Amino acid sequence: NAGVTQTPKFQVLKTGQSMTLQCAQDMNHEYMSWYRQDPGMGLRLIHYSVGAGITDQGEVPNGYNVSRSTTEDFPLRLLSAAPSQTSVYFCASSYSVRGRGEKLFFGSGTQLSVL
């Protein structure tokens, strides 16, 4: 059982380069989200999706784009990488449990360095 799969695990970019972080889930979950983890700041929400074709911004969306063409996939695009985007990125999926307190399933993360 794969759960939430993120690729790549590690990536080094130069300033100005673009790239896509991949995220796929095989649990047929409605909701998917992207977080970044920075030391001393916990996890902060970048973008989220409530279903195929529907996305919205989170707390720190600038410099990132997302799309959700299928239930399974939710890629995160960095348009023009900046050193401030050096971080660990986590994708998560979840589903509604009677509308309260749903459990998030996280991928193992992508460690990104922008030089």
Place this chain on the structure above:
Amino acid sequence: GNSVTQMEGPVTLSEEAFLTINCTYTATGYPSLFWYVQYPGEGLQLLLKATKADDKGSNKGFEATYRKETTSFHLEKGSVQVSDSAVYFCALSSSGGTSYGKLTFGQGTILTVHP
């Protein structure tokens, strides 16, 4: 907006010691509260949750009680093991229905347990 504040770390304990990690929150209404754990090199996993005031979440010997009067959700364990060494995150989701995968996280507390 919502916010979560955790006690500063890192926390270093000897095996079989008592653990408390403090967590307080600011939110409107009646949020759901969570503790997630991150083992080295892995994504976050749900440890326990509570969805209404005075609920106690428990799992693997860890406990936390939803205290609305003090807006707190402190994590406790009576006797820690070396295998409990990890980063612990307190989190909340919005009140009144599903959070659509959107959580507000605290900054995380690093726990190291020595034999």
